[in-house]
Every structure is written in structure tokens, then in C-alpha cells.
Amino acid sequence: MRKFLIFLFLFSAVLWAQNLDFTAEDNPNDDGSAILLKWNAAEIGAATLRITKLEENGDTTLVYLSSDVIGQYILGDGIQPKVPANFRLQALDVTGNILAEKEVTAVAKAQWFNTNKISLLIMAIILTAAIVYYIFSARSGKELYIRKIAGLESIDESVGRATEMGRPILFIPGTLDLDDMQTISGLSILSKLAQRAAEYEARLIVPVCRSMVLSTAKEVVKEAYLRAGRPDAYDPDAVFYLTDDQFGFVAGVDGIIVREKPAANFFLGAFYAESLILAETGFASGSIQTAGTAMPSQLPFFVVACDYTLIGEELFAASAYLSKEPHQLGSLKGQDLGKAIFLVVLTLGIFLEIIGVHFLKDFLTIH
Amino acid sequence: MVHFFEVLGIWIGALLTFAIFSFLYKDNPFYKVAEQIFVGLSAGYWFVYTIFFILLPNMYNPLTENFAANWIKLIPALLGVMMLMRLIPSIEWVSRFPIALVIGTTSGVFFLRYLKSDVINQLTATIMNPFSGNNTVMIVGQILLVIGTFTGVVYFYFSKKHEGAFGVTARIGIYFLMISFGAAFGYTAMARISLLIGRLQFLLGDWLGIIQP
Structure with missing residues (x-):
């Protein structure tokens, strides 16, 4: 026992x-x-x-x-x-x-691939392939349609107005550095605007608040004047640095607006609390104003105080719309295909969720 | 002596505040003086800040303290020197290389970052059963979220003209955007009022002592 x-x-x-x-x-x-x-x-x-x-x-x-x-x-x-x-x-x-x-x-072993991000890889491949395809299509001479973007029609109007009035055009490429896509988009538009200003012999003023943006903006404006066949008209002092400080920069630009009284103001880039101060001062001085930013919190101020506003994505589409260059047009068309896929997947995903199938949402979720 | 400089600082602050406020009437010499002081001081401040808080701790100190472990920092240093070549007209083209590097890197990095945050995450957050919820308000909110997202994306589709059913959908999208802008405007306007209150507290409290700060 x-x-x-x-x-x-x-x-x-x-x-x-x-x-x-x-x-x-x-x-x-x-x-x-x-x-x-x-x-x-x-x-x-x-x-x-x-x-x-x-x-x-x-x-x-x-x-x-x-x-x-x-x-x-x-x-x-x-x-x-x-x-x-x-x-x-x-x-x-x-x-x-x-x-x-x-x-x-x-x-423990290191992995080459993070399988949690497969959906990101698939989306990146589709977008990249679409962009490359459309770039080659545009290069081969295929006509790629882009709808009219109202805010950009103001460029010719603004330059013409500035020329007639004998007043300058003010351009602000935002208050962030060159590592922000909005600043790069703003500088792309500056290129087209500077070319038009060179053709019409209108004076351009570009105050900036970052050293890297200063160098790039100078390069962009100089090339635009060369493209317009007016290298002699290029003024190296047209693009100048004020200060890195947000409100110090605003104070300086406000002073320029009230003293120079530009015929047209362009605020295209990333903006924070300074957006309304700039736009209001420009409005008070009687300038025709075009603004564009992808900062959701600042868009309301530009919408109420400016004549034309490029909302978010329109800022990024603007340079392609203006330049009609194959690589930019192809990029925009590729992104449009991405949006179409987004809508299809969204619709399908919602339908599957309603009938209780969660496969698609689980697959797309990045952990 | 400390008290004297404290009082002097408050007086200068109050006078400069009035000088800036005078811009509400029109441009005038007081505003011009305040503006130039502000711009000049801030430019100088950021210059010193860049040297002592960016250049020295990120480049000079690591290189002088342990060169073997930090020699890679010479690459950004070289790119910085290349940027300065802009000051010499005959070789200013050299500055294009660091600019190209920054723009190219930015585009590449942000492509994936935005693809994740603005596309995939947005998509998964919107893929839901809009009719599931504890109450009517939640269900209505979810339906509005789905409709707003769908029509908003349609508005930013540039390859098709806004006409017909597509145009109506895009118009609904812009209505959603404008309503959200209106709400954001009101919210931020309230925040700006608090900034004004802060300045008035400085004038009436720190400066005049009429109210307790």
C-alpha cells in the first residue's frame, strides 16, 4: 500500500x-x-x-x-x-x-523580412509599378489628362497683375526645412512662378527661414530665369534668409508685405500658427493671395483669408499640373491609380466586415 | 541689481508688446523697431543655438573624443562644407550634391512613411461594419466617417473631370472638408484668444500689477 x-x-x-x-x-x-x-x-x-x-x-x-x-x-x-x-x-x-x-x-535570429508589413510591400510595389508605367506612357507621348486645379490658374493672373501694377510677387515656401515634402512641393511651384515672373519681368521676393531652403530656392529661381532666357534679370537678393524663429520670421514677412505691398502673395508649403497672421496681413494690404498646405489645422485660415487655396493633395499635384513634365505627370497618375485601388479595397473591406469576414482587415493591419 | 534687471526686462517686454500691437493701427516706426529687434535677435539666437546644440554635440565633440568610433560623421560634415561652396561662384555647383541627397532621401523615406500612415492605417481604420455599435449616434458617426472618407478621396482624384455622378460625389467630399475646416477654425480661434489673454496677463499683472498673475 x-x-x-x-x-x-x-x-x-x-x-x-x-x-x-x-x-x-x-x-x-x-x-x-x-x-x-x-x-x-x-x-x-x-x-x-x-x-x-x-x-x-x-x-x-x-x-x-x-x-x-x-x-x-x-x-x-x-x-x-x-x-x-x-x-x-x-x-x-x-x-x-x-x-x-x-x-x-x-x-534568437534576425529576419530579413517583416511579414507583418506584407500589405505595405504589396501597396508599395503596385504604386511604384503604376508610377513607372505612367512615366513611360507620358514619355512615349501619350496624352495624360489631369483635371483643372482652380488655385493654380491664379499664377498667370497674379503675375499679370504684378506686372501691370509694377509691384512685386511674394512667395513663401512654408516654415519647415527641406526634409518636408510640402516644402519641396512649394519649391516646385516656385520654379514655374519664377519662370513666369522672368518672362513678364515681374519682381519676385522669396524670404525663407531655413538655410537649406535658402540654397535650394536660390537654385530653383536661378534655373527658372535661365529657362525663361532671362539670366540677366535674375536678382541673387530676391531669395533671402530672415530668421529660423517662427514668429520672428512672421514679423519680418509682415513688414515686407506692408512696405512692399506685393500684388500677389503665394504661401505654398508647411505652415503652423503663422498662417493666419500672414494671410490676414496680405488680405489687408489688398494682395491677390494663393495658399496651399497639407497642414489640416492651418487650412481653415487660408480658406477664409486667401483668394485661392490648394487643399492638401492639390499642393503635391500642383507641380505636375504646372510643368506637364512626364515624370511628374506619371507620378501623379500613378498616385491616382493608388487612390482608385484604395476606394475599391475600402468598399470591399466594408462589405466583408458587414458580412462578418475579417480577413482583409487583418491582412492590411500593420502590427 | 538683479531686481533692477528684472524690472527692466518687464518694461522692455511691455513696450515691445505695445510696439507690436501698434501694427493693428498701421505700419509705424515703433513696429519697425520691434520687428527689426525681433528678427535680428532671433536670427542671432538660432545661429548660436545651431553651433552649441547641433554642431558641437553632434559633430565636433564625438569626433574629438573618439574619432575611430565616429569617423562616419565626417560624411555629413563634408556635405555641410559642400553647401558652403555656394559662397564661391566658380564652384557653387558643388552645393547641388547635398541638396540632391537631402531631397532624394526625403522623398524615399516619406514615400513609405506616408504609405503606412496615410494609406494603410487610414484604410484599416475605415474598414469597419458601420452598422455595428451600441447606440444610434455611434452608428451615424461611423456611416459619416465612411462616406466622408470615400467622397474625400474622390475629390482628390485628379484623372477625371468633376462632372456627373463623379462630380456630385466629389462635391459631397468638399462639403465634408469645409465642415471639418469650420470646426477646426472655431477650435483654433479659441486657442488664439488664450494667447491674447496671456499677453494681457503679462501687461496687467507682471507690468502694472493690477491683477495677480
């Missing part, structure tokens, strides 16, 4: 140990610096689960304490790629006695 009880005890202990499920594996989609630990101790009835890391020198480091009998934990500290790491899970009762324990080993 005694032997039987001992056997029963040992058998139960083995059974409990077998019921303690604990695994350690490489955490997927990373640079090999994390291990994914998973456990299931539901059948043991443990109060606490203690996970420790077994170091090479025999020491142990506490990794995680959990009261959840089923769970997982991603360990990112002290894990080296391609180096085996040993872990021990101990299931403890309320008094701290060990009910069962298990040791596992795992090796």
Missing part, C-alpha cells in the same frame, strides 16, 4: 510536470534581439508563475512574474542573436512552494 502511494505521488508529480506547457522561441519579424516565451499552466492550479533566465555562469535572472496561468511575454533585454538562452518556468502555489517547473532553450 505504501509503495502504491509513493508511486501515485510520483506519477501525479510527473503528470503535473507534463501539464506545464512552456515554450521559448525566436520572436518573429525582428532583428534577433527578442525571445517569445509562452506558457499554459491552466491544469496545475498555480497561484504564480515565475520565469527566470539561466545565465552561463550559473546565476539566474528573474525575467517575469505572472498570475496569469496562460500567457506570453516577449523578452527583449539581454538577448543576443544566434546565442542560445535558457529559461526556467516555475509554477508556485499561494505559499510559494514549487508545484512544477520546466526548462527550455531558444536561439
